[in-house]
Amino acid sequence: MGNPLFTILRTGVITQRDLFPALPDDANGLPMVTASPCLGVECGRCAKVCPTKAIGVIDDVVTLDRGRCIGCNACVEICSSGTLERDLSTQTAVATREELLLTNRTKPTTASIPTHLPFRRSMHIREVSTGDNASDLEVVASTNAIFDIARFGIHFVASPRFADALLVTGPVGRAMNEPLRRCYEAMAEPHIVIAVGVSAISGGLHGGGYAEANGVSGLLPVSAYIPGDPPHPWSIIHGILLAMGRLRHA
Amino acid sequence: MNHTNRDFKLVSETPRALAATVHNWLQQPGRRFGYLTARVCDGNTLAIQVLLLDTHTSGGVIITAPLADGEMEYPSVTVGVPVAHWAERAMGDFFGLRALEHPRWKTLILHDGAWPNDLFPLLSNSHGHREPYEFLEVTGEGIHEIPVGPIHAGIIEPGHFRFSCAGEIITNLDIRLGYQHRGIEKRLAELPWQKTRYLAESASTDTAVGNALAHAVAMEQLLGLDLPPRAHALRTVALEFERLANHIGDIGALSGDIGYSAGAALFPPMRGAILALAQLLTGSRRQRYYVKPGGVARDLDDDRRRSIKNELSDIETRLQELIPLVLENSSVIERMEGTGRITRELARDFGFVGPAGRASGSDYDARRHYPHGVYPEHAPKPAMRDTGDVLARAQIRADEIQSSIRIVNELLNNLPSGTICIDCQEKVLAPDGFGIGIVEAWRGELIHWVTTDGTGAISRYAIKDPSFNNWTGLAIAARGNLVTDFPLCNKSFNLSYSGNDL
Numbered sequence: 001m002g003n004p005l006f007t008i009l010r011t012g013v014i015t016q017r018d019l020f021p022a023l024p025d026d027a028n029g030l031p032m033v034t035a036s037p038c039l040g041v042e043c044g045r046c047a048k049v050c051p052t053k054a055i056g057v058i059d060d061v062v063t064l065d066r067g068r069c070i071g072c073n074a075c076v077e078i079c080s081s082g083t084l085e086r087d088l089s090t091q092t093a094v095a096t097r098e099e100l101l102l103t104n105r106t107k108p109t110t111a112s113i114p115t116h117l118p119f120r121r122s123m124h125i126r127e128v129s130t131g132d133n134a135s136d137l138e139v140v141a142s143t144n145a146i147f148d149i150a151r152f153g154i155h156f157v158a159s160p161r162f163a164d165a166l167l168v169t170g171p172v173g174r175a176m177n178e179p180l181r182r183c184y185e186a187m188a189e190p191h192i193v194i195a196v197g198v199s200a201i202s203g204g205l206h207g208g209g210y211a212e213a214n215g216v217s218g219l220l221p222v223s224a225y226i227p228g229d230p231p232h233p234w235s236i237i238h239g240i241l242l243a244m245g246r247l248r249h250a
Numbered sequence: 251m252n253h254t255n256r257d258f259k260l261v262s263e264t265p266r267a268l269a270a271t272v273h274n275w276l277q278q279p280g281r282r283f284g285y286l287t288a289r290v291c292d293g294n295t296l297a298i299q300v301l302l303l304d305t306h307t308s309g310g311v312i313i314t315a316p317l318a319d320g321e322m323e324y325p326s327v328t329v330g331v332p333v334a335h336w337a338e339r340a341m342g343d344f345f346g347l348r349a350l351e352h353p354r355w356k357t358l359i360l361h362d363g364a365w366p367n368d369l370f371p372l373l374s375n376s377h378g379h380r381e382p383y384e385f386l387e388v389t390g391e392g393i394h395e396i397p398v399g400p401i402h403a404g405i406i407e408p409g410h411f412r413f414s415c416a417g418e419i420i421t422n423l424d425i426r427l428g429y430q431h432r433g434i435e436k437r438l439a440e441l442p443w444q445k446t447r448y449l450a451e452s453a454s455t456d457t458a459v460g461n462a463l464a465h466a467v468a469m470e471q472l473l474g475l476d477l478p479p480r481a482h483a484l485r486t487v488a489l490e491f492e493r494l495a496n497h498i499g500d501i502g503a504l505s506g507d508i509g510y511s512a513g514a515a516l517f518p519p520m521r522g523a524i525l526a527l528a529q530l531l532t533g534s535r536r537q538r539y540y541v542k543p544g545g546v547a548r549d550l551d552d553d554r555r556r557s558i559k560n561e562l563s564d565i566e567t568r569l570q571e572l573i574p575l576v577l578e579n580s581s582v583i584e585r586m587e588g589t590g591r592i593t594r595e596l597a598r599d600f601g602f603v604g605p606a607g608r609a610s611g612s613d614y615d616a617r618r619h620y621p622h623g624v625y626p627e628h629a630p631k632p633a634m635r636d637t638g639d640v641l642a643r644a645q646i647r648a649d650e651i652q653s654s655i656r657i658v659n660e661l662l663n664n665l666p667s668g669t670i671c672i673d674c675q676e677k678v679l680a681p682d683g684f685g686i687g688i689v690e691a692w693r694g695e696l697i698h699w700v701t702t703d704g705t706g707a708i709s710r711y712a713i714k715d716p717s718f719n720n721w722t723g724l725a726i727a728a729r730g731n732l733v734t735d736f737p738l739c740n741k742s743f744n745l746s747y748s749g750n751d752l
Contacts, residue, residue, distance in 0.1 A: 001578040002571060004512035014519055026554070028533035051448040070448060072539040073547075127405045131430035131748045134455035134536045137499070140405050141525075144518035158403035170748070175364035175429045176408060179400050205449045210371055211433035230455065230536055 015148045020234050023088040028073045030227060031064060032087035033102045038062045039081050046075035046084055052198075052205060055084075060104075066092070066227040067100040067201040067217075093226045093239030097217060100201070100225055116223065117245035118190040119164050122153035125194075125240070126163035128183055130170030131206070131213065135197035135230035139169065142233040149237055152246070160186040165243065166220070169230075171199040171206040171213035184220055192223040194243050197230050204229060251482065253620045255471040255686055257309025258301075265298060265315045265324035272300055272313065273330035280306040282614065283601050284688075285697055286327060286337040288345045289710035290374060291316065292703065296345065298324065300334075301686065301699060305619040312684070317347075322378060326352040333601035336718060344435075346370040346378045357383050359428035359751060371436050372710075385424045388414035393421065396733065400429045407747035415733060423728040423736075425721055430751040438711035443469065443679055446708065447542050450698060453713050454749030455536065459485075459492040460691025461713075461749075462541035464698040467622050468685030469543035472702060473677050479666035481545035486623030487661050488537050488546070490654040491528040493692040495521050497647040497654075498569070500744050504644055505576050507737045508585045513576040520572065523565050527558050545671030559662045566655050573648050577641075586641035590727035590739035593638060602723045603716045604694020605646040606743055610638035616690035625690075628657050640742040679706040691716060693746065715749030 023029050040060035047055045054068035055075055062083055064075075075084050083104060094100055095112050129136045142149045143156060157163050160183045172180055184193070195216050198204035203214035216222060226239035241247050263271050276283060284301035291297050296317045303310040317324070326349035328335040338349040339358035349355065360369065362382045370376040388395075394415055400408035412424040434453055438446050450465035451458050463485055470477065499521040505513025525535040531550060532540035540547050550558075576582055592602070597610030607614055616622070617629040633649030635642035679685075679702045687698040694716035703709040720743055727739045 001574045004516075004575050004579075007516065007571060007575060008512060011516065011519075024529065026533065027529055028538075051445050070539070071534070072448065073533065074539075128401055129405070129407045129430075131407075131432050131751070132452075132455050133407055133746065133748055134458065134538075136405055136407065137456055138535075141518065141522065144522065145515060146519050146522050156405060160401075170430065171432060173430060173432045175361065175431055176400070178364065179408065179429065183401055199452075205452050206432040206434070206437075209433040209437050210369070211431055213432040229538060232535070 014145050015151070016146055020090045020238055023090060023232065025088070027088060028071055029086045029088040030066060030069060030071050030092060031073070031076050031084050033062055033064050033104045034083055034085050035104065036082040038083040038104055043080070045078045049074040049078050063101055063103040065101050067097060067225065068198065068204065069227065070198055070204060070229040090232050090234035091238050092228065092231065092235045093224050093242045095224055095242060097222070097225060100227060116190070116192065118192070119244050120246065123164045123240065123244055124155050124157045124162055125165045125167050126157055126160045126183065126187070127167045127169070128180055130168065130172045130176040130180065130200070132170040132197050132199040132230065135169035135200070138230045138233050139167065139196060139236055142236045147233045147237060149240070152237070152241060154240055160184070161188070163187050163191070165192050165194055165240070167194045167196055168200045168216040169196045171203040172216050172219060173206070173211040173213035177219065180216070180219065192243055193220045194224045194226065194239055195222045196226045196236060196239070198227060199229070201225050201227065251621050252467045252470055252477070253308050253622065253688065255684055257307060258686060259309070259311045261311050261313045263313050263315045265317055265321070268298060268300070268313065268315045269325050269327045269330055272302065272327050272334075275302055275311065276331060280304060283331055283333040284310065285699060285712065285714040286334050286341065287712045288341050288347055289701055290372070294374065295319065296347070298341070298347065300327070301697070303688070305614065308620055322346055323348045323350050325350050328352050332599045333719065336722065343380065344370060344372040346373055346376060354386070356381070357428070359431050361426065361428055371433060383426065385412045385426070386422060388422045390416070392416055409747045413733060413736070418732050418734070420728045420731055420733060420736065423725045425725050427721065427747055428751050430748045432752065434752045435711050435713065439708045443708055444675055446711070448539060450711070450713070451539065453752060454715055454746040456496065456746065457492065457691050457693065457696065457749065459488045459537050459541055460689055460696050461698070463489055463622060464687035464689045464691070464696050466541055466543045467687030467689065468698045468700045469679070471685035472679040472683050472700065473543065473674050474680065475544060475672055475674060477545055477672065478668045478670065480668045481670050482623050483661045483665055484531070484546045484550060484670060485541050486625070486628070487658050488528070488532055488540055489623060489689070490658050491524055491531065492537060494651060494654045495524040495528065496692045497651050498524060500741065501573065501576055501644060501647055503744070504738065504741050505582070507741045508582055510576065510579065510582055513582070516572050516575070520565065520569060523561070527561055530554050530558055542671070544674045545669070549670045550665070555662055555665065559659065562655060562658060569651060573651070577644060577648055583641060585738060586644060587639060589640045589735050590731055590742060591637070591639045592723055592727050594636060596726055597638065597723070600722050600726070601719050603719050604690070604692070605643050605650065606720045606723050607694060608632055609635045609642035609646050611636040614695070616688050616695045620688040622687070622689045624661065628660060630657065640738055643742040679708070681706045693717060693744070694720065713752060715746055717745035717750045720745055721750060
């Protein structure tokens with residue numbers, strides 16, 4: 001057996017210094033809507049292949065709901081007009097549910113910043129998982145030496161009593177409704193909620209059934225939405241910093 | 251290649267004689283209990299179905315026991331076949347069927363409070379009601395209870411653990427899950443088959459490839475597809491990447507639960523390195539929506555193949571240095587050795603699978619017994635131990651890390667040419683048929699069992715996660731151990747709550 005200290009020293013600093021690097025060229029990322037004119041309802045194939053009804057086409061306007069999108073890439077592959085393309089950015093979190101709706105209809109493009117910003121410098125987070133353990137693993141990954149979320153003053157804590165923010169993964173079926181609510185109520189004021197992953201935002205693939213697994217949005221007030229299935233660790237950090245008011249918008 | 255459903259024989263039995271038939275069938279060597287559930291047949295009659303596996307023939311039998319109209323009770327199979335105990339309770343929750351003489355009869359998934367007690371989701375016209383859940387109460391001088399969860403201290407899934415303790419020693423652990431029930435099985439029987447793969451894969455999203463592959467194998471049996479060899483090879487690479495990432499992560503997490511910071515710091519970046527390769531192969535770190543009926547979603551070009559190969563060789567060298575830092579460290583060994591022990595007999599009786607079974611002397615590895623991907627041709631010799639403790643489960647992870655790297659290398663060096671997918675979107679599933687996908691996911695044997703009606707629509711979709719077998723293993727392993735060692739026992743299994751709750 002070698003000496004762990006030497007191994008650690010030899011490893012050096014592996015933390016990524018560039019914040020929010022884009023995904024590699026051949027990664028899937030999430031789809032986005034470009035300015036390239038859509039063929040419209042005559043085509044409509046994107047809406048047909050979407051497994052979660054995240055895409056709607058009316059006339060020549062296509063609307064993509066990233067709050068329902070699982071990132072399977074089927075729409076991008078079938079789109080012949082280039083209207084739907086892969087978005088390799090990891091800066092995907094937004095502050096309102098409406099901003100998850102992407103469309104080629106002209107609309108103001110400025111992203112909103114949350115108005116309620118009690119935790120600008122540091123935040124302690126209680127994570128509650130409700131049925132999407134891949135998102136949990138990506139939240140855990142954000143704490144490792146590569147992403148090192150602690151450098152931003154962000155820490156995960158063992159009890160809601162210590163926490164400023166509640167970070168929810170998974171679609172919150174009936175049986176997690178009550179534990180989640182009690183966890184939220186146990187937190188001291190002020191406190192905020194962050195939804196991580198498509199299941200937490202809308203229920204994703206699980207919504208609409210007898211288990212009422214429709215996400216956290218309808219249950220608690222959400223300050224940041226992090227789309228993806230699961231989101232990349234950088235996207236998770238992006239969403240948490242957004243909820244803290246630490247991001248400068250162009 | 252895939253195993254085929256032709257190797258599963260269909261047998262009929264009465265509910266009354268079911269327990270004896272199952273027990274007798276299992277007496278031959280190489281035979282295992284697969285799963286037990288029910289389904290609504292044509293004409294709205296209810297039938298209990300038992301899937302039994304014969305590992306020697308890569309097949310088995312499906313025993314169907316139709317119930318008379320209004321008959322909602324039958325003699326429990328668990329009495330002679332303990333491994334069936336959770337399956338019978340789950341069937342009770344979803345179908346309202348009661349297993350008479352079941353030694354621990356209570357709800358498994360749908361507990362009172364959260365769910366109406368007359369809701370039986372897989373039954374069209376439900377009657378009856380569920381009884382309230384009662385924890386097993388241990389009495390005696392000085393016995394006290396520690397309730398933990400559903401929300402735990404770490405970033406993990408929810409579930410309730412009720413410890414009964416004498417001082418610091420755990421005398422009994424009652425595990426109550428179900429908090430993440432999302433109604434997956436019912437939804438899978440409502441969707442057109444072409445859209446089921448997304449949800450089937452999400453049964454436990456940390457096992458996306460395992461679930462997608464079990465789904466694909468079952469569907470390909472119902473579609474009568476023979477896959478091109480390149481598709482089998484690429485699927486297998488994805489499956490082994492999933493195993494590698496999780497095993498490496500768990501060795502780091504075990505270090506964390508021991509308080510060995512070096513291991514906890516050094517392993518997560520190695521997992522990240524594997525996830526980067528997984529992203530090169532499939533487009534995403536978690537390899538989502540890559541494996542699908544007919545093949546895989548995208549090809550691997552030669553540049554990326556070479557990058558993966560070179561990077562994997564670096565990772566292998568690095569792991570050869572890192573793994574001994576944990577598993578040959580005397581303080582680590584002292585915490586793991588003898589902790590959370592499961593005997594070979596209990597592992598056999600309760601049918602533990604994957605590394606947890608192999609740590610207690612079981613040689614069952616679905617890669618050898620049920621062809622999927624490039625198996626059994628490239629199947630590794632099963633990593634085995636017989637001490638059944640935390641150390642054995644950790645060592646098996648380490649052995650499997652090595653064998654998975656070897657398998658991936660073999661495949662990347664000799665990747666078959668040709669197509670990667672057969673277009674089957676317009677095809678119809680075989681009517682009145684069934685498909686059984688059995689794969690060795692990173693936690694062990696994972697089964698997707700699909701039944702179709704007379705029109706070829708899915709009428710029942712049952713999923714048996716490896717954790718469904720192994721949760722009982724954790725309850726047994728914890729007994730007689732210090733409360734302080736519970737996190738270590740727990741992590742040595744690292745079971746899926748959502749795969750169990752569905």
